[in-house]
Amino acid sequence: MSTHALRSTPIPGLVDAYTGIPFNLGFHIRHYMLDVDYSVGPNRLGASAEIRCVNYRPLSTLTLDLADSMSVRSVKAHASGACAIRVAKFKHSNHKLRVSFAEEIPEDTEFYLSIRYQGNPSPISSPWGAIGWEELSNGSLVASQPCGARTWFPCDDTPDEKATYDIRITTDAQYTAVATGVLKSYQRKGRRGVWHFHSASPMASYLAAIHVGEYKHVVLDGASVPIHAYLPPSCEAGFRTEFADQAAMLNLYERLFGPYPFPTYTVVITEDELEIPLEAQGLSTFGANHACGDKKYERLIAHELSHQWFGNSLGLAQWDDIWLNEGFACYSEWLWFEHSAGIPAETSAFEHYQGLVAKPKDLLLANPGPVDMFDDRVYKRGALTVHALRCLLGDAAFFRMLQRYVASGRHSVVEPVDVKREVRRVCVEENIDCEEFEALWACWVQQRELPPFPRRSDR
Numbered sequence: 001m002s003t004h005a006l007r008s009t010p011i012p013g014l015v016d017a018y019t020g021i022p023f024n025l026g027f028h029i030r031h032y033m034l035d036v037d038y039s040v041g042p043n044r045l046g047a048s049a050e051i052r053c054v055n056y057r058p059l060s061t062l063t064l065d066l067a068d069s070m071s072v073r074s075v076k077a078h079a080s081g082a083c084a085i086r087v088a089k090f091k092h093s094n095h096k097l098r099v100s101f102a103e104e105i106p107e108d109t110e111f112y113l114s115i116r117y118q119g120n121p122s123p124i125s126s127p128w129g130a131i132g133w134e135e136l137s138n139g140s141l142v143a144s145q146p147c148g149a150r151t152w153f154p155c156d157d158t159p160d161e162k163a164t165y166d167i168r169i170t171t172d173a174q175y176t177a178v179a180t181g182v183l184k185s186y187q188r189k190g191r192r193g194v195w196h197f198h199s200a201s202p203m204a205s206y207l208a209a210i211h212v213g214e215y216k217h218v219v220l221d222g223a224s225v226p227i228h229a230y231l232p233p234s235c236e237a238g239f240r241t242e243f244a245d246q247a248a249m250l251n252l253y254e255r256l257f258g259p260y261p262f263p264t265y266t267v268v269i270t271e272d273e274l275e276i277p278l279e280a281q282g283l284s285t286f287g288a289n290h291a292c293g294d295k296k297y298e299r300l301i302a303h304e305l306s307h308q309w310f311g312n313s314l315g316l317a318q319w320d321d322i323w324l325n326e327g328f329a330c331y332s333e334w335l336w337f338e339h340s341a342g343i344p345a346e347t348s349a350f351e352h353y354q355g356l357v358a359k360p361k362d363l364l365l366a367n368p369g370p371v372d373m374f375d376d377r378v379y380k381r382g383a384l385t386v387h388a389l390r391c392l393l394g395d396a397a398f399f400r401m402l403q404r405y406v407a408s409g410r411h412s413v414v415e416p417v418d419v420k421r422e423v424r425r426v427c428v429e430e431n432i433d434c435e436e437f438e439a440l441w442a443c444w445v446q447q448r449e450l451p452p453f454p455r456r457s458d459r
Contacts, residue, residue: 139213149205162202209280222247231269238293261313306332327382388454
């Protein structure tokens with residue numbers, strides 16, 4: 001019997017309380033093979049998806065997430081073993097693809113779904129704005145957090161279900177296609193180009209991305225892994241100034257958090273301006289306005305890089321724990337400036353603590369709710385919680401705890417219990433009262449009132 005389950009707590013009901021999306025239950029997706037043919041001018045996508053699944057209970061039907069802007073042409077199924085699987089019928093409506101099988105699939109069967117679909121991909125409306133596939137003035141990008149992956153491929157659009165990916169993009173040869181993963185091959189076929197990217201590390205669906213544009217490829221040296229950049233040629237001078245410290249940031253984070261978790265790191269600079277940078281696995285996207293060369297967005301460059309550890313390698317089991325992504329990423333900004341500019345993290349923490357003092361005290365870090373999940377208070381209070389742990393443990397024990405937390409959750413999903421386990425472990429090693437830690441955790445994470453500003457102990 002299959003016991004695979006990434007989350008350590010039971011699924012709370014049948015619908016994700018944050019995104020409102022009904023869960024796709026009964027099976028796990030292990031691998032996506034996405035073959036996408038995209039025409040920029042008409043914003044037209046024709047695609048096929050072969051999805052490798054394994055079911056943990058007998059299945060006569062299953063569901064996948066796919067936006068209504070896509071039209072499903074066919075759904076077929078086959079098993080890798082002796083079990084014969086046939087699709088009896090399928091229905092696509094209300095952003096769900098429902099597949100019924102002619103015979104019940106026995107438990108623990110590895111099987112494949114082959115889905116052909118097409119359409120004009122577009123963002124979906126959400127409480128957090130438009131998310132998903134977005135058409136640009138000369139190309140496209142994908143910004144899926146938290147549930148926009150369904151705008152361009154059939155998937156299990158929930159954060160705790162990770163899979164490996166192959167993404168093949170065919171587009172007009174004048175354009176460059178960039179996707180999550182490592183570029184395995186490029187072929188020119190007449191007036192079209194075919195790009196193939198592979199992701200060997202498990203990835204949540206919202207972190208899968210494609211970008212298409214007239215980009216120049218630049219490689220930045222000085223880090224333990226290749227750093228690739230794709231940008232409009234007109235942005236190159238500003239980019240090289242703005243991102244001059246990208247390799248140094250990666251090197252620092254490796255020293256503090258542990259090895260960089262992916263084979264490469266990629267930065268895409270779009271020709272369009274973007275309000276905020278966008279994260280994907282092994283990849284970050286910035287607008288042309290973020291590459292002007294005035295170093296105005298240095299903290300955002302550091303923030304997005306740190307998400308490769310906190311959010312991408314260490315994924316979330318559920319969205320109510322989003323502070324585990326954003327709190328650690330925000331604190332990483334402060335760690336960068338502590339290293340690069342000699343500004344103590346305590347100074348940055350106090351500055352932002354004063355900002356929280358002036359804001360409403362009605363947010364619960366442990367469960368901010370869907371409306372406030374991207375509220376800046378989640379980011380800053382989360383970072384202050386991390387700083388409070390550093391103050392309690394002392395630097396040596398804090399960074400030892402942090403590296404263990406990152407290593408134990410590598411390429412999986414984490415919950416607050418995982419942080420707490422590693423903190424308790426170093427508390428025992430350092431003879432620190434665990435009750436002091438529990439009190440700290442309760443006041444920062446589980447209460448709305450803003451605690452006093454954390455101060456360093458004598459450790």
